[in-house]
Amino acid sequence: MIIKKLQLHNFGVYAGDNEFIFEGNKPVVLIGGMNGRGKTTFLEAVLLALYGSNSFAYSESKQRSYIQYLRSFVNRGSDDQTCSVELEFEINNEIKENYIVRREWDAVSKRTKEQILVYKDGTYNEFLTNNWPMFVENILPSALSSFFFFDGEKIAELAVDNTNIQLKNSIRSMLGISVLDVLSNDILRNLKKVDKIGSEKKSVEEIQVLREEKESAIEALTTIDAEIEKMNQKLIKDNDSLEALHQLYTAKGGDAVEKRQETLKKRADLMAELSNVEDRLHELMADALPMLLVEDLVVEIKLQATDEHTDSIMQEAVLQLDNIFEDFAVEYLGDKKAGIDFIEYVKKHTEDNQIETVYGLSEQALFQTNNLVEGVLKNTADETKIIIKKKKKLVKQISEFDSYLMLDINDKELKNIHKKIKAAEQAIIDDQVKIAELEQRRGAANSRVMTATSEFGKYVEAYLSTAELKDSSDRIIKYSNIALNVIEKYRIELQKRKTNILAATITDCYLKLANKKNLIQTIVMDPESLDLRYLSENGAEVPKDSLSAGEQQLMVISILWALALCSKKKLPVIIDTPLSRLDSLHRTALITTYFPNAGEQTIILSTDSEIDAGYYQLMKENIGDEFTLNYDENSKSTSIERGYLIGAKL
The missing domain is CATH 3.40.50.300 (P-loop containing nucleotide triphosphate hydrolases)
Known part of the structure; x- marks a missing residue:
């Protein structure tokens, strides 16, 4: 721009x-x-x-x-x-x-x-x-x-403020973690549609119970986080937010969009077409699409299993050599030492080059793995790209129509806004005591999430290692849970990697600008709380409030510069x-x-x-x-x- x-x-x-x-x-x-x-x-x-x-x-x-x-x-x-x-x-x-x-x-x-x-x-x-x-x-x-767009004199306090929610939310959005939440929710919604039946129902129901316990723990933690955020915001007087709510209340009662009926009909046609596209996408998600998340692992399994199969054939051949040589020796009257030496060489060579069996796939399983890698995954990826492209086009067209329809008066939404206005008019109470209490509750809730997630993951891995899927519902549940496990691990690693990249970029920007480069040598970011810590050359933490006003301003400029670089926004x-x-x-x-x-x-x-x-x-x-x-x-x-x-x- x-x-x-x-x-x-x-x-x-x-x-x-x-x-x-x-x-x-x-x-x-x-x-x-x-x-x-x-x-x-x-x-x-x-x-x-x-x-x-x-x-x-x-x-x-x-x-x-x-x-x-x-x-x-x-x-x-x-x-x-x-x-x-x-x-x-x-x-x-x-x-x-x-x-x-x-x-x-x-x-x-x-x-x-x-x-x-x-x-x-x-x-x-x-x-x-x-x-x-x-x-x-x-x-x-x-x-x-x-x-x-900022005033250089007003931004320095951000460098020493660990509770700047607006800055942290901006960083989370920039990291792109929210797209994984959308994917997880889509998979969970798909799981709820599955009517599981069959002999393995008890195991699947136990997985469902553990999953619901994990989701309940996450929901409780999310609720506490929302309460903490709300209480932090209440430390600031609500005059500005109250004014914004009044304006929003007025804006929601604007004139109706012209040609509403015609627009609704066109939108309905597009929604029907979008529903068909999404149904096909759900079918792919219920089949082999989630396996694309671990395609590299599947290829690795195929290569390892092929090597194991070759090695197995060689081991079987070696076992037959002694019997064959004994039959040969009965009829052969010449020197047999060379033959014996050759057999010993083959045995030693085979033993030295024997590989560790990891998967032990049967020939049928190996054939199915090859077919999955070389045919099913490629065809699924190609079809998914076409469907996603079509879906994006439909969503864009629907969004344009929604822009005309979104201005309609919504009584329910207006009532909700009115309640928020009344809430904003209430006097501020002693929020700091409430925040301390919520932080203690958050620690316990976070431990529950970690425990529930660990138990769920262990049970799913044990179930998937032994379960023999018999129908489409089984496959949906298996691959959906595989995908959810992969997404959860990927989310943790992605946020850790991206916060490391952002922190490294902030460090690089700061060192380019700083005068006292030996004061702060490294800037690190907590991958969960997104708090920044400043470390000296020997690894000791530099207190944020020890920075001068000029150094604080320079630090914030480095943060803003790094955010711009990492966001790729022009x-x-x-x-x-x-x-x-x-x-x-x-x-x-x-x-x-x-x-x-x-x-x-x-x-x-x-x-x-x-x-x-x-x-x-x-x-x-x-x-x-x-x-x-x-x-x-x-x-x-x-x-x-x-x-x-x-x-x-x-």
Whole structure:
């Protein structure tokens, strides 16, 4: 995502029409201005254009309502009391797409109403206009926006905060662990559809009981985690969340979408087609598809079993040599020593090269294994790819229709929101005592999960090693439980590996920027809690609160940089007041190392005391566009001029 233009009309200190046009092909955009000249207003304008009432700048403001927030931006020195912000940006995901989002409002009457218009590739788009919040959340969720658009002075506390839930949830989402939860739930739903019958029913029912005990333990742990999260959030006053709930309540009662019946019919047709596709996908999941998760292991089994079969034949042949030679010796009158030596050589060679029997498959089992590897798995994978591609297309089409239908009033949902509003209005009690109690309960619940998971896994392995599956239901249960075991192990290893990668990336970013490299040598992340620990060169933990304000800011920038690198998202970075707490060495590191590599586009909002003439020369080769914010004391307004801090002594 690259920002191409920001156009402001009577917005804050920007009286009349003002626009920033970004034409450079280098990564850094430098916007200079003294304090109070409109740098923070630039950041707020971008956030407002993208997110509207979901902007974190609004939630952090002192305005009591979104309407008051909009009215606060209308330039009071202008006769024209209308105000607008228009943002143009490009997204290049194999196909380059241009978007313009415009918000406009006025302060003429007491009832200010915001109007939003969205254009795609130069053409007005009604669907995006009506569903812009949903669309922008897919590009850059508002919960993550503060990690790409941030004030350098406000982020340092993240480096010492172990309880920052928003940051941890963002990391979990970035790690991609949630897709495994979806897969596990799909398999569990499929298991519930199976009506198990037959002589092995008792064993299967015992597996089901153990599985339900494990799921119950996990559900209890999840419930406790949710309660802990809720109590942590209650430590903060609920004014902002209450305002958001009021807005959501109002939004859910919007006008009905036109052509509802026609849309419902088209959607129903697509849902029927999707149901057929999913039924076929479930059939594949009930058959050999889960085996693709362990395809490498199956191939290994095939190779090992083939070697064992060959070795078995050789062993049988050796056993026959003595008898055959005795028959030969009766009729042969010559020297028999060479023959005896040869037999001994064959025996020794066979014994030396004998391999350990691991699987001991019969010829029929070996044939079935070869057929599984060379035929069934490949055909299943090919068909699954075709079905998944078709399913994605159908889901996308259904999602487009749902976007029109989602605006309908839902009484049940409104009642639920109303209950949340009432809950948010309750006074805050002594939450810290409750949190301590919940943490103790969580320890016990976590032990129960580990025990139940271990018992379930052991029983499933024992059952699968002896059970002879006789019908389709048996196969579904067997392979589904195999898949669930593999997914559980994979989940643990994946989160461990990915957190290790993220922590290593944070360490790498920090060491590139840090001045005192011997203070913190390694940064590690707990794969479960996602807490960060800073280790010195000798492995001792460095207390987070021992970091200076500048070091805290540098650490958070390293975290944000690493998150951007690991997320693979190509998004712009906007930094307001980036160097205020940093010494000269840290500033030089950021200017020469971080700014050119933070993203495809890095917009820096700076004063002359942060990026002076010396620092400007250091970063000039990476600057694509430069602007100066000039403030007129007479008109009390800011105008835009190209070039960095024109008139300043640089």
